[in-house]
Amino acid sequence: MTSITNQLIFSISLSIEAHTIAQEYSQGISNIVKQKQVYLNTLAVYAVDNYLQCMGFATDWKASDSHNNLAVKLMDVADLEVKNIGKLECRPVLPKAEVCKIPPEVWSDRVGYVAVQLNSALKEATILGFTPQVAAEISLSQLQSLSDFLLYLSELEVAKSPKTEASSSLVKIGQWLDGAVDAGWQTLEHLLNPQQLGLAFKNAVSMTRGQKIDFEAELERISVALVVKITSEAEAEGEVDILTQVYPVGQNVLPEGVKLSISDESGATVLEVTSRDEDNWIQLEFTAELAEKFQVKVVYRDLQQTREFQV
Known part of the structure; x- marks a missing residue:
């Protein structure tokens, strides 16, 4: 014993x-x-x-x-x-x-x-x-x-979970500007509290959607919201500006060590940011061409969630 x-x-x-x-x-x-x-x-x-x-x-x-x-x-x-x-x-x-x-x-x-x-x-x-x-x-x-x-x-x-297949499917983000938003992506009012909404909408965008992500490590369970903002007001024609953010759900600050990264179609990481102590959110901003594919990864400890997008 x-x-x-x-x-x-x-x-x-x-x-x-x-x-x-x-x-x-x-x-x-x-x-x-x-x-x-x-x-x-x-x-x-x-x-x-x-x-x-x-x-x-x-x-x-x-x-x-x-x-x-x-x-x-x-x-x-x-x-x-x-x-x-x-x-x-x-x-x-x-x-x-x-x-x-x-x-x-x-x-x-x-x-x-x-x-x-x-x-x-x-x-x-x-x-x-x-x-x-x-x-x-x-x-x-x-x-x-x-x-x-x-x-x-x-x-x-x-x-x-029946959501597993949907989570790994390609999200055609380029259609969002036409009002065709993929299933599983919600308006931010359904994910974030009013105080966080003020932060999320600080930059003007054409379309914003989010998705809740749950992590469990040992006895700790945390939930975050992956927010994706897309606008067609890029300097070059045929490009869109994309802003990705991660917010805490049910808390005011993110746990230290939450990582947000952007990878290209080959899987190579091109952008990455990690939450520090007392961060309210983390974000990465970039420009993508039409038909371009990329991956957004959210990592906490040894757990990882990946979403694949196509402009």
Whole structure:
């Protein structure tokens, strides 16, 4: 157990609400052993559900087998549906246990298995870690950390998100001036607060649109807005002026280290800027020719989002 205590863990108080739900799910079961099993499974799911919501993941307990009265009576099941990701199995672990046991009926249709340790009074649940691989039992010392767990879920969410394909498609920015704006690009009123709008519109432009970008690194989740402004008032005919900016969403300043870069069609970086401490926004301005392609990259720590454009 030494290795577990050195890892990041998350504890949650098991409230009256948690025990009320567990009592509801286990009532009517005459077999004492089975009744206890359902009760503990429900507390484990409750804890993981609360944890994931705290971390910003959307869950749907009602769509899970553990919410189905017939399923919980027939099987040893403690699953939780995580939207756009899949089912997690939330296995309760008693205080002196050294392994997390996984019953055969939940060896399939799961994206991972989470070990939830319940204290002897059932007043607190501690999420110890997870494993993406199924086994009849796994040593608690072999569990992967919660940092790895959140990163794993984020990668699954991106891979399964319907927005992934749209995000990587070519944005025909040259058509914006004709009013044909690509799907997924919003007016700034939908992304930024009124104070930020004053900054965003400081330069006169013909068309401005933005897109929200979410990053998650370990336990930190940040959201930024990528803003693109285009005007045809370039000095040379057949060229457009383009201004790209990154603003914080939900905060007043950007985290230090957010990088904005512009690459040409070959992928070579031609412009780059990185946020400093207390920067309200960062920006890059350049001129592009009609039909020219370029990439805009927003990077935070080891995470990167790329948007491809054609004038």
